[in-house]
Amino acid sequence: MKCTRCRAPAEVQLRAHNAAFCRPCFVFFFQRQVERAIESERMFGRGERLLVAVSGGKDSLALWDVLAELGYDATGLYVGLGIGSYSALSHQKAAAFAERRGLPLRTVDLENEGGLAVPAVAQVTRRVPCSACGTMKRHWFDAAAIDGRFDVLVTGHNLDDEAARLMGNVLRWQKDHLARQRPVLVPTHPRFVRKVKPLFLTSEYETAVYAFMRGIDYIVDECPNAAGATQLVYKDALNRIEAASPGTKLAFVKEFLRAAQPAFAAADRDPPRDCERCGMPAYGSLCAYCRLVDEMQRRATPRASAPA
Numbered sequence: 001m002k003c004t005r006c007r008a009p010a011e012v013q014l015r016a017h018n019a020a021f022c023r024p025c026f027v028f029f030f031q032r033q034v035e036r037a038i039e040s041e042r043m044f045g046r047g048e049r050l051l052v053a054v055s056g057g058k059d060s061l062a063l064w065d066v067l068a069e070l071g072y073d074a075t076g077l078y079v080g081l082g083i084g085s086y087s088a089l090s091h092q093k094a095a096a097f098a099e100r101r102g103l104p105l106r107t108v109d110l111e112n113e114g115g116l117a118v119p120a121v122a123q124v125t126r127r128v129p130c131s132a133c134g135t136m137k138r139h140w141f142d143a144a145a146i147d148g149r150f151d152v153l154v155t156g157h158n159l160d161d162e163a164a165r166l167m168g169n170v171l172r173w174q175k176d177h178l179a180r181q182r183p184v185l186v187p188t189h190p191r192f193v194r195k196v197k198p199l200f201l202t203s204e205y206e207t208a209v210y211a212f213m214r215g216i217d218y219i220v221d222e223c224p225n226a227a228g229a230t231q232l233v234y235k236d237a238l239n240r241i242e243a244a245s246p247g248t249k250l251a252f253v254k255e256f257l258r259a260a261q262p263a264f265a266a267a268d269r270d271p272p273r274d275c276e277r278c279g280m281p282a283y284g285s286l287c288a289y290c291r292l293v294d295e296m297q298r299r300a301t302p303r304a305s306a307p308a
């Protein structure tokens, strides 16, 4: 097998792209693919300040690496979820990466933010951990982007994440989710910044290969709560379809964005208003985070027993 670009012996084959690459050409191809996504979707420009949400995993660190290599002003944001040794190790990986590359990293530790670590919140509110986690992450990503006066919030969601999310949204016809499943979300509230996903057309396999070739030391273990997530069932189904018909994931996401997404976006709900308590965007009187905190406090405070 020869490299599609330079004819040297190839190290990696990408069936979805009908191509194979040697190491230097794959690194070039990967970075170029991300750059093209940024440019064609007009995600951000050179003068803008980017806040990159990093988990210590391969996708977000590979993305941060590419953005730094392409010369963007990219600061990392690590949100410590308080999920035992998984969180400790993932923080270590993100911090070590930042230090080695001389990149700025901001850290928010949920345990120091009113003791709201994911396992405790999930247990007290009886939510599934990923639901509590999602609400908290979104809140702290938005808050950190606004507080730090960043222009853009960048996340490492890849093609596999987007295809699995799309499959879940389609299977249940979640119209309001489909209305907001885009690689670029323009802010609909003064306390939102633009949100972008430069890896939305880059497969998980490609980011894993890139991270390996660039010597990025990332956390290999999944979050212990990922095992029960429905997202993994969709990913598995999509991987089987992809094996039988390479390029399906790419077509699924691309064609949705081209042919169907605009219709869902046009019928989207009203923009959020201000949360009455914290001023963050809210679709009711309180934002999702304040509602979660309320629920946590209500359940954690034992009711006074009725007088005898």
Ligand code: Q46
Pocket (backbone or CB within 6 Å): 081, 118, 129, 130, 131, 133, 134, 223, 224, 225, 226, 229
């Ligand atoms: S970190 Fe959070 Fe994920 Fe863990 S608790 Fe679920 S959502 S699985 S990306």
Ligand code: ZN
Pocket (backbone or CB within 6 Å): 275, 276, 277, 278, 279, 280, 286, 287, 288, 289, 290, 291
């Ligand atoms: Zn609020």
